[in-house]
Amino acid sequence: MGPLTLGIGLVVIALATLLSLAGAFAFTLAQAAAMLLLVLGIGMAVGGFVGRARWLALPMLAIVPFALVLTVLHIDLDDGIGERTITIRTLDEPVERRLAAGDMTVDLLNLRPGESGTVNIHVGAGMLTLNIPDDITVELTGSVGLGTTQTLHSRVTRGGVHACCGYAEALGGFAQPIRWGGGPRAGSVAGTVRIQATVSVGAVRINHVNRSPSR
Amino acid sequence: MKPHRFDPFSFVVGLAIAVLGGMLLWGDLDVPDLRPSRLWPLPVFAVGLMFTLYGVRRLVESMREAALTETEAWAETDPDGSNTLEQD
Numbered sequence: 001m002g003p004l005t006l007g008i009g010l011v012v013i014a015l016a017t018l019l020s021l022a023g024a025f026a027f028t029l030a031q032a033a034a035m036l037l038l039v040l041g042i043g044m045a046v047g048g049f050v051g052r053a054r055w056l057a058l059p060m061l062a063i064v065p066f067a068l069v070l071t072v073l074h075i076d077l078d079d080g081i082g083e084r085t086i087t088i089r090t091l092d093e094p095v096e097r098r099l100a101a102g103d104m105t106v107d108l109l110n111l112r113p114g115e116s117g118t119v120n121i122h123v124g125a126g127m128l129t130l131n132i133p134d135d136i137t138v139e140l141t142g143s144v145g146l147g148t149t150q151t152l153h154s155r156v157t158r159g160g161v162h163a164c165c166g167y168a169e170a171l172g173g174f175a176q177p178i179r180w181g182g183g184p185r186a187g188s189v190a191g192t193v194r195i196q197a198t199v200s201v202g203a204v205r206i207n208h209v210n211r212s213p214s215r
Numbered sequence: 216m217k218p219h220r221f222d223p224f225s226f227v228v229g230l231a232i233a234v235l236g237g238m239l240l241w242g243d244l245d246v247p248d249l250r251p252s253r254l255w256p257l258p259v260f261a262v263g264l265m266f267t268l269y270g271v272r273r274l275v276e277s278m279r280e281a282a283l284t285e286t287e288a289w290a291e292t293d294p295d296g297s298n299t300l301e302q303d
Contacts, residue, residue, distance in 0.1 A: 043229065
């Protein structure tokens with residue numbers, strides 16, 4: 001029963017991968033691992049009645065951690081690995097950026113007050129830093145699967161950004177959408193920037209930056 | 216394939232892994248779904264099911280043995296089958 005099950009599992013995965021390469025459907029490594037677990041599990045369960053194959057537990061236990069990590073972390077290596085800095089100057093079109101692993105900094109400091117739009121960011125494993133000016137209205141939602149959310153109130157000086165006014169850290173993600181903003185400046189058009197930030201494992205750091213000249 | 220007596224270990228472990236594979240494939244799981252506070256009933260259920268199936272197997276086998284012993288005892292007391300009731 002064991003060799004038969006293993007053989008069927010490998011054939012199923014090979015066929016699915018070939019169909020995927022032919023463009024029939026998307027088939028990721030995470031799905032391959034999950035499908036192999038499914039087939040081996042069914043084979044072992046059937047083996048409980050006929051042709052017992054207890055040794056199948058060993059390959060299954062070896063595959064489980066990989067399948068779990070690949071599936072729940074939503075890491076797609078096509079998203080890239082490394083360090084990224086994204087400066088957003090306008091939100092005429094929705095902005096979407098993804099990174100498989102590494103550090104990503106999203107800088108909204110060049111946005112005009114009153115600007116509205118959508119920003120979607122996903123980091124598989126690593127640190128996501130959001131530099132958000134305090135004179136735009138922001139609605140921040142998202143999640144941190146395993147890690148922390150850090151909120152930093154800071155001030156822009158000639159030398160860059162430095163913390164000055166407060167610091168908060170929470171385990172996990174955003175239980176409630178975070179909404180803040182001093183509102184648009186006088187004379188500007190009201191608007192809200194909606195940011196969806198997700199990090200599977202790592203941290204989100206929010207630098208809430210005062211753009212007004214330092215006193 | 217050789218015939219074997221029912222093996223609860225293979226059945227339960229295989230079933231659990233198959234369910235896990237199905238959940239990973241179609242369940243849209245995320246990291247928070249894997250918190251121990253959410254997961255602990257599953258291994259408890261698997262272990263409980265395994266013990267239950269071992270118990271059921273033992274019960275079924277003991278009932279079969281009892282039935283077999285009874286048949287053999289009856290055959291010993293009546294080796295030529297002369298006490299068998301004949302119906303008209």
